[in-house]
Amino acid sequence: MDKVPTRVDGRFRLGDVLGSGSYAVVYRARNIIKDNAVAIKLEPINHSSSVQREYRILKNLEGGIGIPRALWFGRESAYHALVLDLLGPSLHHIFLAHNRKFSLDTVVNLGDQLLSRLEYIHSHNYIHGDIKPQNVVEFWNTSTGVHIPFCQGQRLTGTPAFASINDHLGLELGRRDDLESLTYMLIYCLQGSLPWLTSDQEKLSSSSILERKVNTTIEVLCQGIPVQFATILIYTHALAFSEDPDYNHICSLLRVLHSTSPAPASTELDFGKPDVPTTHPLPCYDEPWEIKAVPSSPCPPLRRSSRVLRPHNHSSTLRATASTPRRKKA
Template sequence: MNTVPNGLGPSLKIIERIVCEVYLSCLPQLNTPTPECNKHFCSLASPGRRALILLAPLLSLRLVASSWNTAFKNFQHSTRAAFFSAVEDGVYYPHAWHINTRVRKAVLLARYRVFRTIDSEAGNRGVYLAYDFGGAEGCAEALEVVVKAWVTDSDFECQREIAAYSVLGGAKPCRGVPVPRTTGAQHDPVCDVHALVLPKLGPTLEDLRELLPDKQFDARMVLTVGIQMIERYRDIHARGIIHNGIKPANICLSPRGSADPPDVLYAIDFGLSTILDMASESPLPSGQRVDAVGNRRFMSVFAHHGIGQSQRDDLESLAYLLSYLFHGSLPWDTPGGPNARGSSRSRSRTATTQTEQHQPQVWRIKIATQPSVLFRHMDACYVDFWRDVKALAYAEVPDYDRMRARFMARLQEHEPSDVPVDWWDISEKSKQ
């Protein structure tokens, strides 16, 4: 790179002005729709493939002299060098510290452009949809991905999520669990967040439930969910991971166009998961009370009392989920109560809202609810499943194959043709 003494070269402000003018002259080409690409999700700081070609005159100015390179860098991160095209309209985040604002400050990890918030909690963590323009075709073939972001990597859920995916997505990835596109939670210095990028899956069971006429699954669908989740937990538990996060919003359809059979479901969200001590021959729960983790609507009775969770707790939560999908509600659901929407996420045994103080304690209702009530109008195989689960000791390995075979036999009675449930077909027909 050539250099020009400061005393002989033009002032830096004049050079920056020239750089800006050249950039503005390139914008019409960048924003003009073409057969290959009619949108751009990149920025001047992280240009995509086509943008690099169209910005060649601007980028070549960096080779003139060191002062020109300095001017380019100053302009590159200025507000004038904004994104090439907007992907969100009318979105305003006034707080610079909030996670929603941070992830939109720039292109994440130089290739992911956030365009929609799925969920954000307390401003320090969130889940987002983003465009990935880091492929060979850049913005022309930008894929949608899911980004989980945290303000700090010491966040409880960040550490649990990374630990779980490092085990489940090893050399032989666990079927029905998404494989992260990044190694761990990578730090983006511009946005100042730690981001984990995951593939975008299909709709959740909660999304599908909302489309159904009565918001209830039929017997065949519930049996399929039971079979799939028993398989999923068999594989997850075999690697020493306890999910602690089952709910309809944490079970997804397989990605459209994937090689998975049409009935395959994915388990997501391992931010509340725990790792069992698989080396111990006789593992025991902690002698001290632990924080209650999970969704109060579906968590096990032991979890409510702060007893360490194991395989039996995931399966107990699965039993509650199956009852919920069939009936559309659970016996402890109360109008306007803390579980009315089923989206509460608890990590503290001391957090009690004013509304909860006037509601019966959920764990008391769970204990008092007989299986004949919980599984009313459902097949007898659910009561048998329930009794097997409640008979398990802490960390005892369940007989997953027998549980699955029981559901499979009942499913074949409902559908002798052995045609698997096509979740995407149900979703499309429900929309119509």
């Protein structure tokens, strides 16, 4: 392996390793001119540059609430280098620090704000592809102005635990799959686990998780939690591949839970002691569901959140991140 540079662009001094992937390594670094901390992702130039694609995506999403800033991109020695905002702890680390469970109010606020982030990303012709910040894929062909075609035979993009069933099956991902994955993650944060996971999910293959996932009914998945989570899942499953999601509809289903939570309504993410969610009996799934119609044209007005994900008593801001996209479809 080529020697790692001690500085990038002459002004960023590398420090400790924060994490690594297949090829890229992320370092803590310091801007010696402005004396502030940043993160730097280094990737050998002899590999297809995912960090260059990440830089392009972040610049396209620049200015959105919760989107980290790409501060610099270029070549340093034998590496592609991407300089980013240095963010605080991940939601996963906060989740583990709070005994693997959040309060209902926190989950509702988390869902509300992440839904707003996804809506912003979708409005810029990307889908996230993995609610754990890794993959972002484009769903709209900007040269033709039409939705990418539905395809089969794609490889699994998202993390198996939270991946949509379509992702497991190798189908082309759409906005509906982001929303399905988000709902799984919210249920996980509220319940502390998911029925298709064991105590050590690393031992389960993606095919084993898929088998458990398809054999878990929505009633079982949402047992003991507010019925709104089941309603959201049913809505996302009913969306057609290229159908415009009604983000306001999903948001309203979450916000009504503020009135059922033992804690007063708040938009803060306090990450405090989990409370026991108010539960409602699940409706009979043999009866037909009335799904709110989503107009395909004209598009419903987009909702924009003015709030930032802000942990209680922590100076950092939780932000969505973008990473390697799939190639555009013609």
